[in-house]
């Protein structure tokens with residue numbers, strides 16, 4: 176192929192299992208080499224030209240995008256020719272440093288073509304890159320952006336969730352308990368099925384085909400989860416059974432080494448028991464103190480009091496990103512900055528955030544981020560802890576046994592590298608693989624779109640429920656912008672358990688009780704609440720059905 180003016184270019188093979196490299200050399204001798212998915216970010220400025228029919232032989236000028244001091248490093252996953260993720264370290268002229276493309280799936284329709292679906296991480300905009308190659312030459316390259324960022328069509332998405340097709344007591348199931356646990360799409364069910372049917376084997380052990388596949392898929396899932404929350408590297412993801420285990424891991428490992436007599440830990444009044452009880456145990460053992468950021472009556476954190484509590488110079492601040500009971504979305508970045516200013520580390524409980532809002536752990540700036548898989552469309556028994564590498568490396572093991580060691584002698588042992596140092600024993604391999612598939616599914620929809628969908632549902636519920644059921648008492652922030660897809664409520668004089676039981680007769684599933692936030696209920700002077708919570712598959716029709724159901728409940732208890 177003829178070199179573009181002022182440059183020369185060499186293209187090397189794009190074979191399955193290898194990585195494709197494009198090297199661009201400018202007239203002044205500067206050169207850039209890009210491999211695999213790392214080529215993708217360069218397309219941004221060229222998309223229009225490519226779509227107008229300009230082919231890869233005009234690749235040369237891309238070098239102009241790089242400022243003199245820019246560096247770019249790229250992580251390519253060892254799973255095929257075009258899976259991977261580009262990370263721009265210092266940015267280049269047209270894009271900020273954190274502008275990234277995620278390659279979300281790759282197919283090879285024939286021996287000479289690779290088709291990759293990609294998403295701009297920041298905007299969620301999706302598209303297709305089609306690469307043609309012959310031997311070791313790149314022959315064709317087309318980038319097509321989807322016309323609109325994909326928005327979830329919940330009605331269509333429902334078809335992906337087999338459980339929603341059933342009837343309960345003669346009514347189509349309306350599942351409004353996704354904050355407790357989400358339903359699972361067919362792709363996740365298929366992934367579990369394929370794992371157990373085709374390559375069930377322990378990881379990091381078997382020198383045989385299905386053992387190697389099991390290991391590769393397990394580690395591939397880790398990379399997907401890292402991409403989902405924009406972790407700097409996959410090895411900072413520790414697989415756990417759920418958010419509770421992730422938080423306990425930090426409390427036991429980091430906490431027991433770093434919290435001493437008189438040290439303070441700052442929590443909030445809205446914490447789930449999972450982000451409260453482990454810290455109670457820790458301070459009881461170490462003779463430390465717990466302090467709590469209070470909330471307003473609308474369920475918003477009082478940051479002016481937080482500021483005062485920080486004067487105690489706490490060692491740790493731990494709070495939920497999104498409240499499971501009120502839906503409040505907390506200002507994580509601001510709270511993290513305030514904590515860091517006084518030298519405190521920050522743990523964020525992301526159990527109710529990752530399924531519903533875009534999460535970028537680098538942008539949030541926290542030190543630990545814990546979440547469950549089963550609330551984000553993944554199998555039960557899956558979850559993860561993200562923490563900064565240097566913290567994980569300095570922390571002692573949590574559980575001990577196989578997998579987490581490098582060498583064992585009768586009286587002492589050496590630990591494995593992270594993250595395996597924290598994954599003692601045989602992990603839940605299929606569940607972790609399912610978690611990776613769920614992350615892919617959500618990324619394909621785009622978390623901005625998921626958030627917008629749920630924001631609209633909350634707005635609709637806050638309008639329709641009081642209009643149809645004037646007696647209803649709603650709790651939490653009044654603005655849909657300030658809350659996730661969670662709507663707690665009560666009907667006067669009717670216990671929430673009775674509300675839930677009558678709704679069940681109409682096929683409507685809501686949670687009733689204290690939702691593992693007893694101190695929050697005490698603060699709001701409530702014995703219990705009923706709670707409707709949403710996910711990608713929730714529709715306006717579900718909310719209409721809830722309103723109908725509540726009218727029925729009132730009828731039952733009036734009679």
Ligand SMILES: Cc1ncc(COP(=O)(O)O)c(C=O)c1O
Nearest residue numbers: 417418419447449499526527547
């Ligand atoms: C905010 C929050 N944190 C932690 C948890 C605990 O999650 P898991 O039971 O999956 O460990 C939950 C579960 O409801 C939650 O809502």
